Amino acid sequence: MQPYEKKTCCSVEAVFLRYGGMLYRIAVVMLQSTHDAEDVVQDTLIRYMERKKGFHDQAHEKAWLIRVTINLCKNRLLFARKHPQVELSQLTRSYENAEDRGMMECLLKLPRVHREALLLYYVMGYSIREAAKILQVTEGAMKKRLERGRRKFKEIMEQEGVAEDGI
Numbered sequence: 001m002q003p004y005e006k007k008t009c010c011s012v013e014a015v016f017l018r019y020g021g022m023l024y025r026i027a028v029v030m031l032q033s034t035h036d037a038e039d040v041v042q043d044t045l046i047r048y049m050e051r052k053k054g055f056h057d058q059a060h061e062k063a064w065l066i067r068v069t070i071n072l073c074k075n076r077l078l079f080a081r082k083h084p085q086v087e088l089s090q091l092t093r094s095y096e097n098a099e100d101r102g103m104m105e106c107l108l109k110l111p112r113v114h115r116e117a118l119l120l121y122y123v124m125g126y127s128i129r130e131a132a133k134i135l136q137v138t139e140g141a142m143k144k145r146l147e148r149g150r151r152k153f154k155e156i157m158e159q160e161g162v163a164e165d166g167i
Contacts, residue, residue: 102157
């Protein structure tokens with residue numbers, strides 16, 4: 001029995017045309033998200049391109065593609081379960097009064113390093129030492145991030161016309 005040859009030039013396109021719909025349906029059913037399903041199919045095809053060994057036959061190729069798709073879906077589901085995410089638009093909508101909503105919108109406009117520092121220290125109540133450890137920076141760097149973050153936050157709030165009580 002001669003090994004099934006995996007063509008190198010157009011094989012990915014041929015595989016996509018042959019199995020793409022099936023892989024996509026599997027991913028949509030597992031993930032319940034069309035965007036994530038598209039990403040998984042793309043990642044599966046990338047793994048296919050990176051695979052060095054050929055396949056025994058077309059059935060082996062199909063089974064391998066299905067298994068990789070299922071495993072990638074499981075990885076995404078596990079990641080989503082361990083790292084729950086909330087969309088930024090939902091965060092700003094969840095505040096009752098306009099002032100709190102405005103402050104959250106200003107906070108979200110900060111650069112990531114300042115936003116993280118302010119959230120850990122002021123919102124979540126971590127000490128400077130604990131927040132620095134979480135962010136894997138020195139305490140001095142954490143203090144500097146807080147200082148710059150407060151200054152930038154105040155500037156943004158003034159530009160947006162949001163009340164500044166307690167800043």
